[in-house]
Amino acid sequence: MTTAEFGKVVRRWRDQVSPETAGLPVGGHRRAAGLRREELALLAGISVDYVTRLEQGRATNPSAQVVEALARALRLSGDERAHLFRMAGLVPPGPETVPAYITPSVQRLLDRLVGTAVGVYDAAWTLLMANPLYAALMGDPSGWRGNERNGVWRNFLGPGSRVRHTPREQRAFEAALVADLRATAGRYPVDQHLRRLVGQLRTNSDRFAELWDSGAVGRHEAAHKTVEHPQVGPLTLDCDVLTVEGSDLRIMIYTAEPGTQDAERLELLAVLGTQTLVG
Template structure:
């Protein structure tokens, strides 16, 4: 089957990423040590058929979003990611756009936190990555709901318990933080579209945006009503990655509490809940 430089590069990188490195089970007999297409599909959120067509040269014009997702799933360095963009005939994201690349070092750090709910967001609050325990705790999001600001203004379904006061404070902080991001990344079309759509769909967002406040989303203590293990009151800390504006959201429980016990129980049954 004919291929392209893009297809050959994807196959090369896929063959050199072991399942264990990305948190998957090696299970069963494997013809090669690297990732199967189905595994890369799972990690990148892209159909295995499309990955096959890219590797075989039958698809040659992936979108920037697909290339960025593949780079994250394959744990490419920034130079490797930029090379993948060039092979796809695309310009790598410029300095005026919101960074979405997760470095191998950040991936390795998250690998060590398997017993802790962790998710990575970009500066516009798009969820780029969540470990299985985070997904088990907060639920699995898709489409527009992967953006935390969108979700908090336009999706009423959340496991996080909120009072009118706490919800209002969170929304005000998110809008202020998003305004700060818009100032830092003036050339990002997806960010402009997100803000325009939020202003159109939510009068409350529009009023907060018009207020002109600038600030940052900060840590908080949250109660999560989980359908299987019950209520968990957890500390939610937001850590920043220098040079990329990535936000790492980490939930932890105070030791020797019922919350810690419930989180430990969720870490045992979480995979079953996601796959059952």
């Protein structure tokens, strides 16, 4: 299948998805009912220039991560998603790989959580989707690529996160994160991307290797967290992690106790959004 044909398929599906269907506000004059390129790029977490080059047949060999992001942004069904992978010359992910597909029904649920900071991760803690408030709270992930989107990698080899831990809390958090990843590796033993991630972490992080070799298995679960935000200051929030049955997705939700200063700061972030607060 040619690159031009892949681009035509993306363009055709983009024209068929309304902003309302994609959970976007509708305003101003629109020449077509479908998504603009800028909107598709925002939803998929890729650049507008790359979407343009894909649709014009000037970008070759889109990665599985990019195809997955486009399928998610276009709200494709399972069969449509598989078709898009094949159009890109890729084998659709099978049951032996860590699921990264957000079904339309789960996406509709996420669309209704307006005003709530929500991020969706796969079972290996790779960020799949972050709504605007989550991005404003935790940092804009739209420019992150590859392992930069993986929470385990960011914690052990990358810049970490805005969550503030005491030394004791940090040790417990790291242990839980590694135990969770080990459990995921046990469920998806032939996932090549996951095996490469674990190999890189074991090779480059003594702390990760120590925890991995300890053999602990567990889950990273809900917690009370303090987020150190560079503009509005610290926010102490409840962080709940919901697992989607059948797809192994992790929906991470940050909320504040009503009537508190933390709730006020979270509301301020919701008003100002990522454009003002995230660089």
